[in-house]
Amino acid sequence: MKIYNTLINKKEEFVPVENGKVKMYVCGPTVYNYFHIGNARPLIFFDVVKNFFEYIGNEVTLVRNVTDIDDKLINRSLEEKIPVSEIAEKYTKAFFADCKALEINPADHHPRATEYIGEMIELIKQLEEKKYAYEVNGDVYFSVSKVEKYGKLSGKKLEDLQAGARVEANKQKKHPADFTLWKRAKPNEPKWTSPWGDGRPGWHTECVVMSRKLLGGTFDIHGGGIDLIFPHHENEIAQAEATNNKKLANYWMHNGYLNIEGEKMSKSLNNFFTARDILKKYNAEAIRFFFLSKHYRSPIDFNENIIKESSQAVKNFYNTIKNADYLTIRNNELEYSEIHLKHKNNFTTAMNDDFNTAKAISVLFDITKAYNKTKDPAFIHLLIELGNVLGFFLDLDVKLSNDLSDISSELIELFINYRNRLKKEKNWEMADAIRNDLKKMGIVLKDTPEGTDWSIEK
RNA sequence: GGCGACAUCGCCAAGUGGUAAGGCAAAGGUCUGCAAAAUCUUUAUCCCCGGUUCGAAUCCGGGUGUCGCCUCCA
Numbered sequence: 001m002k003i004y005n006t007l008i009n010k011k012e013e014f015v016p017v018e019n020g021k022v023k024m025y026v027c028g029p030t031v032y033n034y035f036h037i038g039n040a041r042p043l044i045f046f047d048v049v050k051n052f053f054e055y056i057g058n059e060v061t062l063v064r065n066v067t068d069i070d071d072k073l074i075n076r077s078l079e080e081k082i083p084v085s086e087i088a089e090k091y092t093k094a095f096f097a098d099c100k101a102l103e104i105n106p107a108d109h110h111p112r113a114t115e116y117i118g119e120m121i122e123l124i125k126q127l128e129e130k131k132y133a134y135e136v137n138g139d140v141y142f143s144v145s146k147v148e149k150y151g152k153l154s155g156k157k158l159e160d161l162q163a164g165a166r167v168e169a170n171k172q173k174k175h176p177a178d179f180t181l182w183k184r185a186k187p188n189e190p191k192w193t194s195p196w197g198d199g200r201p202g203w204h205t206e207c208v209v210m211s212r213k214l215l216g217g218t219f220d221i222h223g224g225g226i227d228l229i230f231p232h233h234e235n236e237i238a239q240a241e242a243t244n245n246k247k248l249a250n251y252w253m254h255n256g257y258l259n260i261e262g263e264k265m266s267k268s269l270n271n272f273f274t275a276r277d278i279l280k281k282y283n284a285e286a287i288r289f290f291f292l293s294k295h296y297r298s299p300i301d302f303n304e305n306i307i308k309e310s311s312q313a314v315k316n317f318y319n320t321i322k323n324a325d326y327l328t329i330r331n332n333e334l335e336y337s338e339i340h341l342k343h344k345n346n347f348t349t350a351m352n353d354d355f356n357t358a359k360a361i362s363v364l365f366d367i368t369k370a371y372n373k374t375k376d377p378a379f380i381h382l383l384i385e386l387g388n389v390l391g392f393f394l395d396l397d398v399k400l401s402n403d404l405s406d407i408s409s410e411l412i413e414l415f416i417n418y419r420n421r422l423k424k425e426k427n428w429e430m431a432d433a434i435r436n437d438l439k440k441m442g443i444v445l446k447d448t449p450e451g452t453d454w455s456i457e458k
Numbered sequence: 459g460g461c462g463a464c465a466u467c468g469c470c471a472a473g474u475g476g477u478a479a480g481g482c483a484a485a486g487g488u489c490u491g492c493a494a495a496a497u498c499u500u501u502a503u504c505c506c507c508g509g510u511u512c513g514a515a516u517c518c519g520g521g522u523g524u525c526g527c528c529u530c531c532a
Contacts, residue, residue: 009462027532035532042532072530155461156528203530225532226463232531256463257526264526293471293481299464299525306470309482313470316481319495350472359472362480372496428491435493446494453495 001056001352003221004297006229006252007153011354014251016220021061022053025211025249027224027232028064028110030203031091032072034274037287037302038225038258038265040102044288045255045296045355046223047104048390052351055389063214064107065207066092069114069200074189084190088114098275103284103394109214113206117192120201120209123243124181124194132242136172138184138197142204144177147238153252154230179235181205204235208248212240222249226256226297256299278307286311288391292357314392315457317383320368321393322455324380327400334378343367347386357390364390412443416452419445 001014016022026046029035035043046062053060068088077084092112099106113120124140127133132146144150144158151157158177180202185191191198211219224233233252240248257264260271278287290310294300336344343363350359364387371379387393415434422431435445438454446453 030531039532070530154527157460159460227527227531230527231529255532257532259525262524289481290470295472297463298471301470306482309470312483313481316495323495356472358470358481359479362472365480423491426491432492444494447490447492448495449490 002354003251003253004354005250006254009155012251014220016058017218017250020058022058022221023061023215023219024050024221024223025063025065025207025215025219026107026222027207027228028066028107029091029095030067030070030072031088031095032070032076033091034094034276035098036265037273037275037278040275040287041258041291041296041300042223042225042255043099043104044102044291044391045357046253048292048357049221049223049253049355050105050107051389051391052355056348061109061215062107063109063111063211065210066095066110066112067203067206068092068112069190070203088112094276098279101279101284102275102287103391105391111210111214113201113210116206116209116213117201119213120205121182121192121194123205123209123239124201126243127181127239130242132239133181134174135182135196138182138199139172139180140182140196141173141178142181142235142238143174144179144238145175147242150177150238151234153234153237156230156234177231179204179231181239204232205239207232208236208240208243211248217244217246219249221251221253223253223255226254229254255296259299259301261303262301273302282307282311283314285314285392289314289361292390293361295358296355317364317368317387317392318399320371321380321383321396322400324371324375324377326380326384326396329377329380330384330396332377332381334381336378336382339370340378340382343370344382344386347389351389360386360390364392412438412454416445416454420452 002011003014004011024046026042029039046064050060050062069084073084073087077087080087082090096106124133127142128135128140131143133140133142135141158175181204182194182196182199182201184197184199190200192200211222222233222236229252237248240246259265260273263271265271265273275287286307287310290302290307291300293310293313343366346366347360347363350356350363353359364383367379367383367386370376371383384393384396393399415438419431419434422428422434438445442456444455444457446455
């Protein structure tokens, strides 16, 4: 298995710290708003990473933190005029609800920053003792100049950072790139007591503390969006290595950005979409297909057209699964023969190469085609098995059953019976009218040699 | 100013030295009252110029274009 490691900017063979176990930490949401469609990318991608590691026989521990104290929450609290703790509660709930709607598996741990304040203070104290941190008027900063290789993840040099056009005008700092470890509380802001006075921890400290606590000194994979490389992950490394002289993580994986019709998503451009907005129009699998059809490190462009195409592609998988009558063949004992194993191997080979999900999906299409040609149900089993690894075709019991009350089902059957009589009388006009009207309600009829099938489509 | 990524059919996209996967869309055939589904068939020499090589979309150099990071951000 090869993984592209941001630390060395190339692919390398993945070797876990402990054989058969994979420990990963992915930076989760700051709960100050509903998360947007761009945030969905790392959620979906690392969901697949975890699935695949498990599929090939590893025990995986995934940590996805929740940042529930931060300037952004404080600002939001002022806007919505409710306490910070309620903002956090509201959007944490929304986060989990939206993840569920997107069919993203929960992580193994969802630590919240506010539950680890004590440990963060301990870490900052350690940094202070080792002279990596200094306090000015109740604020504590990390001194980046003390770190020999500061910038090794992002490939930045301190000189270059200083030469940058936009330098923070904070005269308290010894170096412009020094970052906040502890921030003094202003009146009415949430606060915790510390050796430096009342305040709150800086964002970069929480991930170090929580990953260390839940995953140990050096864990396998640290993931997140490409924009977190600098300064967030760089600063995590600086703190972690300053305190225990161990690598924080061996592999750093970063997903590319999502753009909206070629432009960065932002509220000012009025092209800001929350995941829940998109979910109103398109289903979770269409969104998942959209993301996974492109390599995770590349930037991806979101627009109405492309999500429709994804939606259609997923629908075509379901056509095959429905035609195969999956729910009745699912428990059949079937063995894979050479041809099935060849497809399976193509799939794992693609995934083993730095999670080439686009290629893996193409294997799913190959299998679909093979089924349609041969009607061999083992292909359907394989399709579902591999699809599940990518997070497709989950909860088929629900998705494949026509979820209506019995009476409604009977009514539809009634319409179908009348329509069949009209068809016998060759009254095509009326027969088509019934089909069209039902379609408008989302009920789709399909005439087959065995009779008329119907299904609910969104 | 510094650092980096990307440019493949109408759209999306895989491919990292051996002669262009796949999806969506489109067109035509089979099937069908029609439609849907399925199935068969058709559609590119890889931004430009130069170089390395027996051989390059793939490596090197130079252009052009798009985007990102350097500030909170997935």
